[in-house]
Amino acid sequence: MCAGCTKELTPEETYACSECVDEWLIYRDPNGDISDGNIPEQ
Numbered sequence: 001m002c003a004g005c006t007k008e009l010t011p012e013e014t015y016a017c018s019e020c021v022d023e024w025l026i027y028r029d030p031n032g033d034i035s036d037g038n039i040p041e042q
């Protein structure tokens, strides 16, 4: 299972689901600060 929640992992996910990884990247990457206004839109 995911280390950040209880989701099942896909073969591409090693220890955490993509959602948790994305959240962690935001916390770990200063350039990902949403207060900067650079929010990538899909």
Ligand SMILES: [Zn+2]
Binding pocket: 002, 003, 004, 005, 006, 007, 016, 017, 018, 019, 020, 021
């Ligand atoms: Zn997760």
